[in-house]
Amino acid sequence: MLRIESLSAGYGEAQVLRDVSLHVAEGEVVTLVGRNGAGKSTLLRCLMGLHTQQRGLVEFLGRDLARLPTYRRARLGLGWVPDDRGIFASLSVAEHLTLAPPVGPDPWSLRRVYDTFPVLAERRRFPGTRLSGGEQQMLAMARVLRTGAQLLVCDEPTEGLAPVVVRRIGEIIREVKAHGGTVLLVEQNVHFAATVADRHYLLAEGRIAETLDNAEVRERESELLAYLGI
Amino acid sequence: MVDVTQQLFNGLVGGGFLAMLALGLAVIFGMLRVVNFAHGAFYMLGAFGAYLLLTEAGVNFWLALLIVPVGLAVVGMVLERAFVHRLTRLDPLYNFLLTFGLALILQDAVKSQYGTQSKPYSRPALLDGSLNLGLFEYPRYQVFVLVFALVVCVAVWLVLARTRVGMIIRAATERPELTRALGIDVGRWVTPVFGFGIGLAGLAGVLAAPMRAVHPAMGADLIITVFAVVVIGGLGSIFGAVVAGFAIGMVQALGNLYVPAASQILVFILMAVVLLWRPTGLFGREEVLT
Ligand SMILES: Nc1ncnc2c1ncn2[C@@H]1O[C@H](COP(=O)(O)OP(=O)(O)OP(=O)(O)O)[C@@H](O)[C@H]1O
Ligand SMILES: [Mg+2]
Numbered sequence: 001m002l003r004i005e006s007l008s009a010g011y012g013e014a015q016v017l018r019d020v021s022l023h024v025a026e027g028e029v030v031t032l033v034g035r036n037g038a039g040k041s042t043l044l045r046c047l048m049g050l051h052t053q054q055r056g057l058v059e060f061l062g063r064d065l066a067r068l069p070t071y072r073r074a075r076l077g078l079g080w081v082p083d084d085r086g087i088f089a090s091l092s093v094a095e096h097l098t099l100a101p102p103v104g105p106d107p108w109s110l111r112r113v114y115d116t117f118p119v120l121a122e123r124r125r126f127p128g129t130r131l132s133g134g135e136q137q138m139l140a141m142a143r144v145l146r147t148g149a150q151l152l153v154c155d156e157p158t159e160g161l162a163p164v165v166v167r168r169i170g171e172i173i174r175e176v177k178a179h180g181g182t183v184l185l186v187e188q189n190v191h192f193a194a195t196v197a198d199r200h201y202l203l204a205e206g207r208i209a210e211t212l213d214n215a216e217v218r219e220r221e222s223e224l225l226a227y228l229g230i
Numbered sequence: 231m232v233d234v235t236q237q238l239f240n241g242l243v244g245g246g247f248l249a250m251l252a253l254g255l256a257v258i259f260g261m262l263r264v265v266n267f268a269h270g271a272f273y274m275l276g277a278f279g280a281y282l283l284l285t286e287a288g289v290n291f292w293l294a295l296l297i298v299p300v301g302l303a304v305v306g307m308v309l310e311r312a313f314v315h316r317l318t319r320l321d322p323l324y325n326f327l328l329t330f331g332l333a334l335i336l337q338d339a340v341k342s343q344y345g346t347q348s349k350p351y352s353r354p355a356l357l358d359g360s361l362n363l364g365l366f367e368y369p370r371y372q373v374f375v376l377v378f379a380l381v382v383c384v385a386v387w388l389v390l391a392r393t394r395v396g397m398i399i400r401a402a403t404e405r406p407e408l409t410r411a412l413g414i415d416v417g418r419w420v421t422p423v424f425g426f427g428i429g430l431a432g433l434a435g436v437l438a439a440p441m442r443a444v445h446p447a448m449g450a451d452l453i454i455t456v457f458a459v460v461v462i463g464g465l466g467s468i469f470g471a472v473v474a475g476f477a478i479g480m481v482q483a484l485g486n487l488y489v490p491a492a493s494q495i496l497v498f499i500l501m502a503v504v505l506l507w508r509p510t511g512l513f514g515r516e517e518v519l520t
Contacts, residue, residue: 048411074413086408089515090400098394099401100412147413 001026001182002047002151007056009039009046016042018206019056024151029173029183031193034203035228040186041083043203044153048080049073060151075103079149083156083186085140087128094124096143104148106179113142116172134165141172152176152183158192170196190217190224236366237487238480243372245479246379250434251452252459252471253386254427260403260466261423262310264317267329269456270449271336272302272428276435277444278340281349291354291440299433306428310421333450341446348443357440375437382433383472390468399423403466404515455482458501464514474512 002024009017016039024030034040045051047058049070058065065073074080091099097113097120114121117138123131131139137157144152154173158166166189173183173196187193193200194217202210202224217224251273258266279298283289289297309332317325357371390396401409402416410416435449442448459478463470478497485493504512 050407050411070407070410071413071415074411080411082408082411086405086411088401088404088408090404091397095397099397099409100414103413143412 001028001061002184003057003059004043004047005057005059007043007046007054007058009042009051009054011053016206017046017054020203020206020208022201022208024182024184026150026182027177027180028199029177029185029197031185031187031197031200032203033187033190033193033200033224033228036188038203039206040203041155044080044082044155044184044186047073047153048078074147074149075101077104077148077150079103079144079147079152081137081140081144081152081154081157083159085133085136087131087136087139089127089129091128092124093120093126093128093131093139096128096139097124097146100143100147102147104150107148108142108145110146113146116175117142134161134168137161137165137169141169145176150182152181152185154183155186156188157185158187158189166192188228190221190228194218194221232365233487234484236368237483239363239368239372239376241480241483242476243376243379243479244482245476246376247434247438247452247475248456248459248479249383249472249475250379250430250437251456252463252475253383253468254430255456255460256463256466256468256471257386257399257423258427259460260468261399261420262314262318264314264325265329266427267326267453268333268336269427269431270451270453271333272306272431272449273435273438273452274340274446274449275302275336276432277351277439277442277448278344278349278435278446279432280436280439281351281444284351291436294439295433295436298436299429302432303425303429307421307425309428310424314424315420333453337446337450344446346445346447348445351439351444353440369441371440375441378437379434382430386430387468387472395419455497458497462501462504462511464508464511467511467513467515470511470513 004023005021007017007020008015020043022032032040032043042051046054049065049068060073060076060078063076068076088096097110119135120139120142123135128136128139141154141157157169161169170192173185176183185193185197190200194214197214200212200217201208202212251269255266255269258264276298279301280291280294283294283297313328317328353371357374359370360367361370361373390399398409398414398416398419401414402419406416438448455478459474460471462478463472463474478500481496481500482493485496489496508514
């Protein structure tokens with residue numbers, strides 16, 4: 001579904017990604033792990049066309065994205081959940097759920113969103129930024145589920161959230177997968193990652209250093225955590 | 231007492247002009263991140279447009295109120311496509327050079343054609359005379375201007391608050407990249423929003439023609455105050471622009487009454503105080519400035 005070949009990107013002189021190649025097949029949940037500053041968010045921004053200084057191939061649903069502007073990439077079915085959650089202060093919760101146009105074959109209905117996230121229904125008239133951190137994360141995910149995006153691209157959705165919220169996010173990702181959805185997940189919490197994902201890419205020094213499966217992640221959990229500096 | 235209320239009424243009427251102009255500046259800044267220093271020139275063109283339509287073609291005030299803003303909105307859209315959109319990737323200095331240069335060109339072009347003398351423009355017959363407001367008699371036309379300005383501001387607010395286009399404009403004003411990444415073609419709305427802001431300036435100009443002197447510098451005189459209004463209201467805040475517009479109108483009017491010598495600088499003292507207290511203005515948000 002997604003294929004990245006030899007992607008390089010940087011900021012001015014600073015090279016952040018060097019020849020990164022990875023792929024995500026339909027129905028898979030794949031995580032991208034790496035230290036702070038490794039370039040995980042940069043990679044996702046490249047995917048969305050928000051980072052212009054890049055070389056290499058990015059292919060989604062068999063289409064080369066190189067010439068596509070950001071909004072067209074979203075319309076193709078890339079649903080981005082940014083690392084800062086991207087909640088608008090000037091939009092109500094309900095407006096967040098209608099802003100993005102439907103893009104996939106199977107967008108979630110408003111009913112389904114509110115059934116899954118009752119707290120969003122309760123707060124639907126609130127300005128988005130009045131929600132708690134966990135609720136904002138739910139809203140950011142609900143917003144892209146609502147569009148029916150075929151590939152969810154989530155940037156550290158569990159960061160800084162309470163264990164019960166993290167569990168809830170895990171459930172949602174599993175539900176998406178159970179319905180045939182595909183997820184590329186940036187995650188530092190490798191323990192959590194092993195509970196939701198099929199495969200893991202380790203990004204180090206701007207390259208994909210290793211590809212791990214869940215068993216390997218569990219086996220090497222303490223080593224990985226030490227490497228990631230957690 | 232009657233003096234004060236009457237003066238406050240004058241302030242509201244003056245504030246209506248400030249609010250309409252500030253509103254246009256605010257939507258343009260929000261969507262394009264461009265500060266339009268030519269805004270005053272379009273206000274002036276609005277007034278001259280009404281004057282010329284009347285003298286050259288016999289078109290009355292009411293028709294001018296429709297034709298001039300629409301015409302200027304089209305001019306605005308053409309200018310946006312031709313020049314203004316090029317500013318997005320350039321240093322903000324070019325923003326100043328382009329729009330301020332445009333203001334000077336428009337102003338001097340009008341001056342060289344029609345001179346510096348004020349042009350007479352009489353009130354529409356329907357709005358001649360005055361209205362008894364209880365405490366005092368007030369010119370009918372001024373009351374009309376106030377009501378009209380309020381209706382325009384409320385209508386714009388409703389469009390922004392209640393419609394899908396309004397929601398897109400709010401989102402794009404706050405986080406343009408994120409809005410694109412959600413599948414919205416923000417670029418499509420940029421040109422119409424610029425045209426709309428210019429049209430509003432033109433509308434204010436037409437309304438000004440029967441009650442203010444129509445001359446080439448009329449916009450330049452006013453626009454400095456409008457910038458103070460936008461800064462006080464909070465850069466990018468639509469609501470702030472409107473509230474601050476009416477408030478500043480009243481501050482100016484009271485200044486005229488009590489401290490006539492200082493009435494010109496009162497607004498700027500107020501601006502400095504507001505900025506010391508709230509650097510983003512009364513209703514501004516942090517993100518808009520970054
Ligand atoms: N706008 C920018 N300008 C210059 N350098 C940047 C910019 N954004 C990020 N960087 C640098 O690029 C590198 C990669 O940043 P990125 O945000 O992609 O890392 P990350 O893996 O997402 O980190 P984190 O785990 O902290 O989110 C970092 O060294 C960062 O300092
Ligand atoms: Mg990051």
